[in-house]
Amino acid sequence: MAIHLLLGAPGSGKSARAVAATRECLEGGARPLLLGFGRDAVAGLREEVGVNGVRREPIARTFHGLAFSLLQKHHISGPTPFLLSGAEQDVFIRRLLAEGLTTWPTAFSKAVESAGFAKELRDLLSRVVERGISPEELVAIGERAKRPEWVSAAHFYSLYLAKLAQERPGAIDPNALILRAVNLLTDDPPLLGQVRASFDLIIVDDFHEADPSQRMLLSLITQDSLLVTADPASAVGKFRGADPEGMVSALESMAAERRSELVTEILSVQHRTTSEITKVLNQIRSEIPRSEYSKAATTSRSGGAIRIENYGSAIDEATSVALWFQELHVIEGVSYRDMAVVTRNSNTELFRIAFSALGIPITHTPDLSLAERNAVWPIFTLISLADASLKPQFDAHQHDAEIEELMLSIYGEADMFDIKRLNELRFRSGSSETSLYELLNERNDLPTTRISKYIEGVRKILSKSGGRTDEILWKVWQLLSSAGEPAAMWQSVALSGGRKGEAAHENLDSLIELVQNASRYTERKPRSRVMEFVHEMQSQEFDADVIRPRRIERERVAISSVHRARGRQWRVVAIPSLNGGAWPNLTPRGSLLGSEEFVELQGRSDDTGSAEILKLNASSALLIDERRLLHSAVGRSGEYLMISAVTGEDSRPSRFFRDIGQELAPDSAGVSKVSDRLSPESFISALRHRATGEGGGMIAPAETTPERAAQILGFLANADVAGADVSNWYGYRPLSDDRPVAVEDEEIRLSPSNIDAFENCQLRWLLTQNGGQRGDSKEQALGILIHQVAEGLIQPDISASDLKAKFDSGLLAIDLGKGWVRSSYEKSANRMFENLLSWHAANNRTLLSVESQIDMHIGRVHLTGKIDRLESDENGKTIVVDLKSAKTAISKADAQATHQLSAYQLAVAEGGVRDLELAPPAGGELVYLGGEKLSSRVQSELGIDEVKQALGEIALKMSGAFFEAQKSKECRICPVKSSCPRMAAGSQVVDLG
Numbered sequence: 001m002a003i004h005l006l007l008g009a010p011g012s013g014k015s016a017r018a019v020a021a022t023r024e025c026l027e028g029g030a031r032p033l034l035l036g037f038g039r040d041a042v043a044g045l046r047e048e049v050g051v052n053g054v055r056r057e058p059i060a061r062t063f064h065g066l067a068f069s070l071l072q073k074h075h076i077s078g079p080t081p082f083l084l085s086g087a088e089q090d091v092f093i094r095r096l097l098a099e100g101l102t103t104w105p106t107a108f109s110k111a112v113e114s115a116g117f118a119k120e121l122r123d124l125l126s127r128v129v130e131r132g133i134s135p136e137e138l139v140a141i142g143e144r145a146k147r148p149e150w151v152s153a154a155h156f157y158s159l160y161l162a163k164l165a166q167e168r169p170g171a172i173d174p175n176a177l178i179l180r181a182v183n184l185l186t187d188d189p190p191l192l193g194q195v196r197a198s199f200d201l202i203i204v205d206d207f208h209e210a211d212p213s214q215r216m217l218l219s220l221i222t223q224d225s226l227l228v229t230a231d232p233a234s235a236v237g238k239f240r241g242a243d244p245e246g247m248v249s250a251l252e253s254m255a256a257e258r259r260s261e262l263v264t265e266i267l268s269v270q271h272r273t274t275s276e277i278t279k280v281l282n283q284i285r286s287e288i289p290r291s292e293y294s295k296a297a298t299t300s301r302s303g304g305a306i307r308i309e310n311y312g313s314a315i316d317e318a319t320s321v322a323l324w325f326q327e328l329h330v331i332e333g334v335s336y337r338d339m340a341v342v343t344r345n346s347n348t349e350l351f352r353i354a355f356s357a358l359g360i361p362i363t364h365t366p367d368l369s370l371a372e373r374n375a376v377w378p379i380f381t382l383i384s385l386a387d388a389s390l391k392p393q394f395d396a397h398q399h400d401a402e403i404e405e406l407m408l409s410i411y412g413e414a415d416m417f418d419i420k421r422l423n424e425l426r427f428r429s430g431s432s433e434t435s436l437y438e439l440l441n442e443r444n445d446l447p448t449t450r451i452s453k454y455i456e457g458v459r460k461i462l463s464k465s466g467g468r469t470d471e472i473l474w475k476v477w478q479l480l481s482s483a484g485e486p487a488a489m490w491q492s493v494a495l496s497g498g499r500k501g502e503a504a505h506e507n508l509d510s511l512i513e514l515v516q517n518a519s520r521y522t523e524r525k526p527r528s529r530v531m532e533f534v535h536e537m538q539s540q541e542f543d544a545d546v547i548r549p550r551r552i553e554r555e556r557v558a559i560s561s562v563h564r565a566r567g568r569q570w571r572v573v574a575i576p577s578l579n580g581g582a583w584p585n586l587t588p589r590g591s592l593l594g595s596e597e598f599v600e601l602q603g604r605s606d607d608t609g610s611a612e613i614l615k616l617n618a619s620s621a622l623l624i625d626e627r628r629l630l631h632s633a634v635g636r637s638g639e640y641l642m643i644s645a646v647t648g649e650d651s652r653p654s655r656f657f658r659d660i661g662q663e664l665a666p667d668s669a670g671v672s673k674v675s676d677r678l679s680p681e682s683f684i685s686a687l688r689h690r691a692t693g694e695g696g697g698m699i700a701p702a703e704t705t706p707e708r709a710a711q712i713l714g715f716l717a718n719a720d721v722a723g724a725d726v727s728n729w730y731g732y733r734p735l736s737d738d739r740p741v742a743v744e745d746e747e748i749r750l751s752p753s754n755i756d757a758f759e760n761c762q763l764r765w766l767l768t769q770n771g772g773q774r775g776d777s778k779e780q781a782l783g784i785l786i787h788q789v790a791e792g793l794i795q796p797d798i799s800a801s802d803l804k805a806k807f808d809s810g811l812l813a814i815d816l817g818k819g820w821v822r823s824s825y826e827k828s829a830n831r832m833f834e835n836l837l838s839w840h841a842a843n844n845r846t847l848l849s850v851e852s853q854i855d856m857h858i859g860r861v862h863l864t865g866k867i868d869r870l871e872s873d874e875n876g877k878t879i880v881v882d883l884k885s886a887k888t889a890i891s892k893a894d895a896q897a898t899h900q901l902s903a904y905q906l907a908v909a910e911g912g913v914r915d916l917e918l919a920p921p922a923g924g925e926l927v928y929l930g931g932e933k934l935s936s937r938v939q940s941e942l943g944i945d946e947v948k949q950a951l952g953e954i955a956l957k958m959s960g961a962f963f964e965a966q967k968s969k970e971c972r973i974c975p976v977k978s979s980c981p982r983m984a985a986g987s988q989v990v991d992l993g
Contacts, residue, residue: 010635
């Protein structure tokens with residue numbers, strides 16, 4: 001007997017050797033067992049083994065699949081064993097924590113109820129179970145290491161096992177599955193002998209992903225021959241317990257126990273990757289320990305390309321990747337199915353948008369839990385609402401938010417304008433006390449009709465007693481997929497392809513998965529109510545490990561995490577976002593309960609060590625793990641590779657990016673630009689460069705002379721192709737209009753509220769006054785509402801409750817978003833309302849008028865606007881007041897110099913306030929209502945002649961032909977910075993010499 005170990009980098013032929021050995025064994029009439037890691041990887045191995053006329057189906061399984069089949073096949077008495085999914089285990093742990101039956105150290109008391117704590121506890125227990133450590137042993141380890149949280153975790157673990165056996169008889173903890181199989185075989189020597197005799201050869205692919213319990217099982221069932229392939233530098237499963245550092249020593253121990261030898265063969269020739277990509281792989285693996293078990297790879301393959309890019313934003317990065325893929329597809333003929341974006345995390349939305357914008361089909365696995373997906377959460381909301389409506393204590397007003405959510409869902413197909421219209425209808429008709437639920441049944445001319453039908457349909461389904469959960473979900477599915485309903489249309493849209501077809505596919509897959517989950521749940525709990533199923537699914541923070549339907553992928557770019565990409569290969573791979581803090585991500589994964597430090601401790605010769613040393617070692621191990629992930633990602637590529645990072649306000653390239661860049665492109669510097677070489681604009685640009693003798697890039701061939709390029713441009717210009725006509729080139733034409741805004745003797749309109757904005761930045765004032773900003777924002781709408789409420793303060797008999805009712809009514813008509821966003825705006829609005837009433841109550845001046853119109857002329861200047869409040873002080877003089885919704889007040893010096901109040905004072909002094917005769921002004925006040933505390937700033941009485949002169953000078957500048965862009969602290973949030981020459985986003989990109 002011998003144990004054979006094949007070591008090699010990605011693409012060196014390890015898996016091919018495993019498949020060949022399995023085929024040879026089958027063709028010779030022997031009985032092989034092929035083991036791998038992950039269902040997708042094993043499915044791929046099974047398909048590889050099954051080709052070339054091999055008729056007998058090979059035994060290809062995951063370790064977990066093998067263990068579960070052993071437990072099921074050899075189950076004798078007691079409840080039938082079933083595997084508890086990871087999501088179900090998470091819910092079970094969170095419920096036990098909520099019951100508070102375990103005492104935790106004081107420092108953890110506030111964290112225990114959080115979902116994050118449950119996740120970290122699950123991670124720690126997973127590492128404990130994988131190593132076969134009992135609760136009693138964990139107590140001893142925690143006491144010796146002086147880690148009271150581990151002792152508490154041990155007590156929780158004991159409670160968990162007892163409760164699991166009591167409440168879920170037959171349930172198998174997924175982390176304990178392998179050890180259950182190990183114990184089964186250890187306790188039954190005849191059975192162990194029978195299992196060993198079942199296999200003539202055991203082959204394990206990617207053995208570097210094995211955890212200690214999987215090694216135990218392998219050691220037990222191995223009898224005669226064992227072939228193992230591995231690459232410790234490519235392990236991606238450390239977070240699941242993989243131990244690549246201890247892999248070789250474990251195999252040496254297995255060989256020693258059998259008085260055999262470990263035969264190691266190193267595969268150093270790369271068959272998949274080109275020389276440049278192989279160079280990157282060698283650079284990364286040179287930084288990974290235990291490199292003595294593998295040699296630097298070599299390859300004879302040439303061709304392909306590698307790009308090292310540093311972009312100015314994440315949007316530019318995603319756009320450039322999509323454009324590069326499109327270019328390789330069109331020019332090099334690379335199929336989209338041979339391309340992939342491999343990421344460190346699951347945040348792939350920008351890439352999905354970029355590819356969709358170019359019409360490039362993509363495939364990805366949803367990162368949301370089942371209950372959060374667009375096709376599923378409305379169903380759970382429908383069931384919950386219908387169930388609540390059947391109860392006597394049902395209060396319809398408490399469910400308005402759910403009605404809105406359903407209307408906006410993919411089943412309701414309404415938009416925010418429909419919601420706004422609905423709310424306005426309620427208040428205008430005097431039915432503000434009517435709930436949306438009640439309104440559903442009163443009107444049939446609103447976008448609520450479809451939702452009303454769904455709620456009533458689900459009510460009828462639930463009202464029929466005795467319905468099984470899976471039957472109820474099936475009936476709800478039939479309701480939503482009947483003729484003309486959204487789910488029915490998805491079936492036809494899915495066949496049409498494109499972006500909408502992809503979304504329809506995802507929706508249908510989610511619904512099928514929902515029905516599968518309901519069926520599985522009903523088999524486990526046949527007497528449970530459907531709401532119990534809904535609550536359990538909504539409590540699961542990640543997907544259960546169910547088998548999903550697999551579609552045949554044609555011509556689709558894969559967008560995958562590095563973990564999901566394991567074992568796969570593509571001709572083209574982009575690895576984005578090698579930014580500091582992202583890749584490598586050195587944030588400790590189990591920092592609260594110290595699961596990584598626990599693993600580090602178990603790897604020592606003893607189980608003691610200071611917390612500082614353990615943390616240091618765990619951090620060092622984390623950096624190595626991140627390098628392994630990068631090594632694995634790079635190894636997915638065969639010919640073309642892009643590695644990119646982003647340099648922005650909050651991001652910088654990481655050490656990994658710099659290391660690779662220094663190796664391959666030491667002279668490169670600066671920020672990469674997005675280049676769309678396939679667009680008409682790029683083609684025109686290339687011709688223009690060639691015509692002016694400045695190159696021409698890939699699109700204008702080398703044999704294209706400047707004269708020929710000019711001829712082509714002329715032909716395109718005659719066809720009215722944009723950009724081809726030389727008379728329209730930037731820099732060739734004079735200014736289109738150099739006249740001033742207002743010619744001599746023309747009236748200049750001046751609004752006091754805009755004067756300070758002009759003084760702060762003339763260009764911003766000009767652009768925003770002429771459409772260069774979005775419509776009313778939430779903040780502007782709230783400011784208008786506050787001013788409307790303030791108008792009511794002039795009524796002597798109005799009460800605070802009347803004002804609050806008016807305020808609440810107006811607030812409902814504003815689209816403030818949903819959830820915490822709406823809550824935040826509502827809190828801010830209520831604070832402004834309370835500050836307004838407080839200031840009004842404390843104000844001793846006499847209110848003269850509100851929203852007073854000013855209309856006066858000063859030479860060419862026509863001054864118009866409104867004054868929020870005019871008040872009389874104790875001396876009978878007039879005070880102008882302006883209400884601000886901002887949180888922060890300007891400085892006292894700026895308040896004294898503000899032109900808005902000085903213009904108001906001028907209008908009062910010169911009789912410019914319409915329909916009012918007022919005493920001379922004595923100053924003004926700015927009242928800031930938006931802050932946590934009320935604040936104000938005053939302006940003293942000003943000289944009228946000086947104000948006239950200042951306003952005249954400002955008006956003259958406003959009417960001019962040139963407007964200066966002035967730099968200030970507000971530039972960062974300027975709505976027109978893309979048109980500002982002082983900002984990078986709006987600076988000139990063409991050097992005119």
